[in-house]
Amino acid sequence: MEPLTPTEQERYRRQMMLPGFTVESQQQLKATTALVTGVGGLGGTAALYLAAAGVGKLILVRGGNLQRDDMNRQILMTDDWVGQPRVFKAQETLQAFNPDIEIEAVCEYVSAENIDTLVQRADIALDCAFDFAERDLLNAACVRHGKPMIEAAMNGMEAYLTTIVPGQTPCLTCLFPEKPEWDRWGFGVIGAVPGTLACLAALEAIKLLTHLGEPLMGQLLTMDLARAEFAKRRPYHDPNCPVCGDRTRQTLSTQLSTIATPTRPIASR
């Protein structure tokens, strides 16, 4: 892996002091490309903490323009940007925050046409999309290409988080065979709720990439933030899942089995 520059050694010094987090962990982050779908209260905040940690390349994907009622939670934005494409402001803010990493902005919604190309270019995906149509497309593409995906979703004061590794854990369709009826545009939100979930999602990605701690593999963390209640559940892994069923039935491929092995990095570039 590429060595760290003197600036990077200084920038990331405090996290490299953490037990279990080494120079190699940092180099692993540097060598990683992470795909983040959404740059709002959830995706934007998750991207900020991936940038802070030194993930070498971020691909941000989100269509649409900033609206003033996004401003209670979309912390990468500025008020004077209202009416302009969110994803370019997210890129600018993150690049100013950490000039040592590469940030690509894709001003598109996730679609059947673009998802395979995006996922193939990434080592890991963070699902921070605003609806289940985009979430399902990303999940299926991650399963097809054997890429891990951090699934972070919320509704009102409730939040859900898990780490999906195709062939090893349930996928999003196993978790939610029937989609919850969440209002695409309408639910109420206090910025600290997606912010909390986003920090946990970024941490899951960092843990999975660097083998720090124990990622939520096959476990669903549910959070009722109105009551500050957290619980872990072990969701059903459907062997006949229409999305991941074939992959689950296969013996784990060599590529995928490396992910849970502490000594082998999962990213490559």
Ligand SMILES: [Zn+2]
């Ligand atoms: Zn599945």
